[in-house]
Amino acid sequence: MATTAPTPYRPAGFWRRLRQGNPSEAQLGFLMLVPAAVVLLVVMFWPIVQVVWQSFHFERLNLPAEGRYWIGLTHYERMLWGSEMTWSLSNLLGWRLLALAGVVALWWAVRRGSLRRSTALWWTLGMLVMAGLLMGFHPGEGGRWNDARFWNSFSITLLIIVASVAGSFAVGLPLALLANVTSRWRWLVRVALLIPWAMPRVLVGVMFAWLFNSTNGVINDLLRRAGIEAPLWLARSDPAVWATNITIVWATSAFVGLILLAGLQSIDESLYEAAEVDGASPLQRFWSITLPLLRPAIAVALIFRTLTAIQTFDIPFAMTRGGPGRTLETLGIYITSTTNNLNLGYAAALSVALFVMSLAITVLYLRWIYTED
């Protein structure tokens, strides 16, 4: 009896529909996402899980007899804490705790409803940056930090983030405005915007090291002709910071310009005409039409610029190898050199610090975008 029972109607199964070459849209979609998902899971997400796991382990490939074993939070203790840390206002720990208390107070005010969330966000960001800079520029007051080199690279990275992001916007916005109004030479303008983007960052660094060469570089030659005293750009830390940031700004402002240009081109021309009829000056038009409507493009460029600035490695490496000394060593250079010293456990912990930093900035920006819109 059971064998002759008619089979009830069922929609065609997954594999059957697929064999017939006629899967449903969702089936086909998920099937097409499989390769991308596999690649991203194995090569992007899994390594991030692994790097966190690795950071709790001792592993030095130059000490193969030691092997790899669990050491818990030791790496983080070495990185973030000092051996003689004391709780007082006279050292920088006190100031940092004060900053922390300030951040807590800010967000308490937001919860009570007496402060706008976006205001608190910007103050928080500012305080974190200030605290970070203070931390790094005084690494340890007599070696109090266990790893002064980490704090130095951390503060250099922060400095490069602030200076180069601001710089690339200061240069990128005029580039975009110019590229938007130029009608002749349009292809040349496009090429001039694309070359800095397409150049390998290392080679940009090498190129600018030659341009900034103190005796035979073209920049110092132009300065001398203009009667300005030409500095030894890459031999001392202060001018080297400037030279590095100028190079990073050159390499990145064109990209910012391209993103802003796309934003500018999406602005409706009739808005300007209406404003002109109402008698608004060019500056007023810029402030009240261009800038507000450019906000989404600015946000996109800002996020990408900041996240790439955190990883700054190629340009300082190519220009000075993180020098003079270690004064221009970014977090990226520190991680690489730790990896090259085959201390994979500590390099993993440093990578986690970098990842947390970029994650925090992503979250801050995303919250900023979502709260404002």
Place this chain on the structure above:
Amino acid sequence: MSRRARPLTRVLVAIGTVLLIANGTFPLIWMILTSLKDENELIRTPITYLPVDPTLRNYVQVFDQLPFARFMLNSAVVSVSATIVCVIIAALAGYALGRLNMPFRRGILTAIVVTSMFPALVLLVPLYRVFLGAEIPVITQAANLLHTLGMTFMPVDLGGPNLLNTYWALIIPYVALSLPIATLILTSFFQLIPKDLESAALVDGCNRVQTLVRVIAPVSAPGIVTAGIIIFVNSWNEFLLALNFNTSMSMRTVPVGITMYQGEFAFPWAVISAAITIGVLPLVVLILVFQQKIIAGLTAGGVKG
């Protein structure tokens, strides 16, 4: 705006445009000029702007001092393979996200945007261990887990092949690093293709796969070229992983190889400039040919900054 602009504004815009073009092209032009100069001319003060006695000797030196042709070959093999693999995977994903009616579409897109923000630096240590042969991702961990659960038929600390100093060590991460951006570009590109095209093909009796191969693939060629160029440029330019994974001279890529011309204290700038000029030639050609496509792709995907 510019049509009714006053003469003064037009002059200012013209000056600004000249500055913009100079800003973008001058460093490269300076490199080309430097590469044509003699080593002795470079250390002369005051410096010369145009080469007094143009010579191509530096270009010969580039190939004599280091195996530069090999660097070019390595870069080409790695970048082209990464581009082909990445474009295929990204086109599939982009088609699914851009055209098909899928559940969780927005969620998946957000996940891809977040992935594109992952710093490549974080991949350095874990991928180094994997390529060293210390572990096979997922499988080694599974074996260890089974071992701790008492199933001792698999070896502990299962290792894989040593992939350092092979093309695989670069192709695999380059595909993954460019994949989120390529997917975003292609998703936004596929959204622009009119939906009617597909329905017409379906009505005419094509099934979905045939529609994809015969109708959508030809129309989407420009988008695929755009994504491909951007992946190629990213892969050609990558430095960090290439520097650390492929350390033998015969497996270096162009950006890494060029940094090898400088010694501890000696900087043969003329040779370095010549090497840079050759090394960025493919990129400059791509820009000159495909400028509009690249800009369209960059603004669609928001690539690197």
